[in-house]
Amino acid sequence: MASIRNEISIKSSADDVxxxxxxxxxxPSRMAPGYVVDTRIDGDCRVVTFADGTVARERFISxxxxxxxxxxxxxGDTLCPNHDNASMQVVAEDQxxxxxxxxxxxxxxxxxxxxxxxxxxxxxxxxRTLESRAGRA
Numbered sequence: 001m002a003s004i005r006n007e008i009s010i011k012s013s014a015d016d017v018x019x020x021x022x023x024x025x026x027x028p029s030r031m032a033p034g035y036v037v038d039t040r041i042d043g044d045c046r047v048v049t050f051a052d053g054t055v056a057r058e059r060f061i062s063x064x065x066x067x068x069x070x071x072x073x074x075x076g077d078t079l080c081p082n083h084d085n086a087s088m089q090v091v092a093e094d095q096x097x098x099x100x101x102x103x104x105x106x107x108x109x110x111x112x113x114x115x116x117x118x119x120x121x122x123x124x125x126x127x128r129t130l131e132s133r134a135g136r137a
Contacts (some may be wrong), residue, residue, distance in 0.1 A: 001083065001113030002004050006119045012134035014092035017100065018068040020130060021088050024060050027070075035125040047077065055080050061085075072087045072105075075122075083107040096134075100126065 010017055014069055020030045028048045029039040038049040048056045055078045061071040068090040086104040088114055093099060101125065 001105055001107050002109045002115075003096060004104045004106070004112060004116045004119060006116075006123050008100050008123050009093070010098050010100055010127055011096065011131045012098065014018075014068060014090045014098035015133060017098050017130050018065075018090045020068055020133075021090055021100065022063060022065065024063065024070065024072070031129055032122050032125040035122055040137060045075065046072075047057075054118075058086075073116065079111075081106050081108070081111055 020027055024029065024046060025041050026039055028036040030108070035051055036048055037051050038047075040047050042057070046061045048058060050056075056074050057077040058072045059075050061073055063070045069087060070089075071085070071087045073086065074084040079089075084106050086102070087108070088119050089102060091099045091103045102117060102119060104114060106115055
């Protein structure tokens with residue numbers, strides 16, 4: 001199983017970043033506008049449409065507000081892994097800086113490269129978006 005880890009430093013408070021990251025329903029569109037073109041809720045899933053046309057149906061697994069960690073799994077649409085588990089966690093560094101730790105475990109292994117590429121592109125948009133919104137989340 002491929003395990004992909006992406007960690008970025010964000011010039012914003014952990015609380016402000018968590019207000020966006022921890023929102024299962026609208027978080028993707030708010031954290032990566034333009035990269036994510038639509039997010040909608042369908043039962044216990046969200047359907048995320050990306051600018052390149054990829055659509056991911058993601059099932060909500062859990063949220064831990066105290067740890068600022070959300071967990072979800074991709075279960076279908078244009079991206080159909082055999083196994084998938086993803087988490088995003090916001091860790092405070094100081095009052096005005098935090099880290100976003102994004103981990104994605106996936107099978108089959110051949111999905112690792114496209115997911116890693118997408119996560120790197122998405123992380124750059126997330127960083128830029130959340131830093132520009134600092135204090136306004």
